[in-house]
Amino acid sequence: MTRDLRRDLYAAGAAVLLVTAAVLIGHHIQHTHHTLRVDWPPLLGSWGPHVGPGTPAAVVVAVATVGYGPALAARLPWRALLAAAWGTATAWILSLALIDDWQRGVAGRLTTRHEYLQVIDRFHDVPATLRDFTHHILLESPDNWPAHVAGHPPAATLTFVLLDRIGLRGGGWAGTWCVAVGAAACVAVLVAVRALADEGLARRAAPFLVLAPAAVWMGTSADAYFAAVAAWSVALLALAVTGRRVRSGALGSGLLFGLTCYLSYGLTLFALVGAAVLLLGRGRVRERPEVLVLLLAGAAVVPTAFTLAGFDWWEAYRLLVTRYHQGAGGIRPYGYWVWANLACTVLITGLATAAGLRRTGATLRRHRGESLARPDDPRRSGADARLALLVAAALLALLVADLSGMSKAETERIWLPFALWLLPACAFLTRPRVWLAAQAALALLLNHLLLTGW
Template sequence: MPGGPRRDLYAVGAAALLVTAAVLVGRHIQGADRTLFADWPPLLASWGPHLGPGTPAAVLVAVATVAYGPPLAARLPWRILAPLTWGTATAWTFSLALVDGWHRGIAVRLTTPHEYLQAIDRFHDIPAALRGFTGHILLGSPDNWPAHVAGHPPAAPLTFVLLDRIGLRGGGWAGMWCITVGATACVAVLVAVRALADEGLARGAAPFLVLAPAAVWTGTSADAYFTAVAAWAVALLALAVTGRSLWWAGASGLLFGLTCYLSYGLTLVALIAAMVLVLGRRGIRGRPVLLVPLLTGLAVVPTAFTLAGFDWWEAYRLLVTRYHQGVGGIRPYGYWVWANLACTVLVTGPAAVAGLRRTGAVLVHRCRDAPDRAAGVRLALLVSTALLALLVADLSGMSKAETERIWLPFTLWLLPACAFLTLPRASGSSPRFSTLLEQGGPPRAGGIPVRAWLTAQALLALLLNHLLLTRW
């Protein structure tokens, strides 16, 4: 493998120091002038050790996934592995949310003054609400929108309006929607990795996608739902360019258009999409007509909202103004520009840090033993592009704090790098892959067993959820 386990541990140690610095410096800044607006920086959370009804279930899911996840990921037929991954990720997320109890953990998360459900009654006339949407974004405007409604295009609040219209009313249904739909993002990533890189690498990533500490914020935040939509847009694009399917291309374009009307920042998913097109360029050359349904699908949602009277660009311009009218204009960029990265470490976990270290090593050594490393290089390029999108979001200054949920659509794509930890050499699948994964890693090959990395991921999630009272 490129480098060794010692370098993995060095990378994890450096990441731990970054998190420690972010906590200590953040606590000092918040105590001195309270400009961070976060009680336990770099997370939007407060200290509050607690147990809850979800604790036994969370421990059980973690133990079962660590014990049986690697061998099942290696042995199960793909048609069973994909839904099992979704089901387990859903159970993991639900159990973590229920550590705070049903009421605080799920039912009221999306009903607070800043959330979407506060504005549902204002969409009784949807066409009129869309035409007047931009007139309520600024803080000084009459009946200005709650923070999250103002901070997103109208497809985000409309989702919860439509849930309400079909009878799924209240915070409980909204929370369950975000968790169950959000958990499907894991499957979307597996589908994309399998199509673009290698099935062995996708199988290696599956247990890590399930036990990601990000699940703490997947349940319950609307960003989990946004993450799933964006992830499936990428996955369907991967299927389109590798399978040369016009239907998948059209569906992917439709979801990409919806993604841009769920969150302004998710336009950066275009970077990941561009890498998918690069990796699947042979499919496009073989059938360039794929671009027609892709672009047609992409135009559907923007056209519909524009015809309804919503101006995306004007709304974004007003949002930037509102962002600086509120705490976004007070929070210091000089702290959050690096503390956000510490937050990302907590969301993705130590295994992802080591996986990213190996991702860089794969790219550096990509010319060596090229036939064996082709799949690994493709995965490394996909992961690196997601990291680039995250860094662009960071440097923009529009993501100061709360990135534990805001960046879920990007951090999700860093987790497949953990697949490199399942092989002694990060070279895609090999004849030894199944054996190594079934055994939980190569304990006698000088590496750290896969189950050890999974345990670290689960422990971090459990500690975060039980020691802190998170906002989402």
């Protein structure tokens, strides 16, 4: 066994210990103090071993991806690889969701009392509802919004309102939207990694992005949809700063980043990932300053539209913080969740990512003080370091969200957008099939042993 592989196993073992501690200590706190507000800490879910109609399909997708994924990712033409990644990710997410059957796993997810579809009828006059949105955030306000509606800017709810208006009504269509769009997030990450690092690293990362344990919560959480929007904002910026799509990429990235901020308050932290992309492409940005101009112009569109419609983002966020502390956020102990959230991250990204992050840190240390070559340099030197920097930026954003205290529990869903950008660290690993098998086994065990809350 090589020294690097031994260290990878140590990192994976440390991740197992973190999860074990979170489970054991969490169960003790919940059973004695009842303050965690989750039934199976650190996850929102309950113990309930089961199988369902999605079980055979999930096993087939897992076995096929482990067996053939790395080889196909290495050989397929690039565009065919992207299509295969999206299709396989969709199949993986949907088959896992169907383990809980169609109603509980897909159609009923977004129709519960906390979810967006509960308020579709209240948006019959969209401009008036936007002007009045902040008046229903606090718990004591009249007709207060359900938890997820109050907890997000109105673009999140408006997405499902628009689906309803075009005839795609009900939880089945809403769930299908989240699965199909959410699966496209892995394609965006691959596009960004290829542009900023190199194609070889993107190809090695592809099977891990497809077979992510995060798929358990991507079907059918709205956060999967948010993750895709955020991911494509980064991917388009990567194309802009590497000269592939300078103007359209910068403008499109800005538009999607503006939308991201009106889908979830916490995803403003994606500015850290965007800053890493700009740093990696700083040479192109200096040569083509219109990249920044178009990026900022695009980013202003959605906020301007909502502000003119009468929605005050800052006031809504202030009220949300108050509501958060009025409810579970004011009860759940920060001292537990500030580290147990990281155990949730292990469960959604897998042991392979823990090992990959160890290699990411080693890569950054190895290249410390070196000047990174431009990502559009045909010599492509320093690709490992560029990928490591991109992954580190996503990890930093996640840690800031953790330390903020506004993410206490349920991060297996809330942090999906950040988690997807940690998975490319698996491109640094050797023996990919072994690590992929561990990823698939974790997802299958979680989905079959627990009745997850999302």
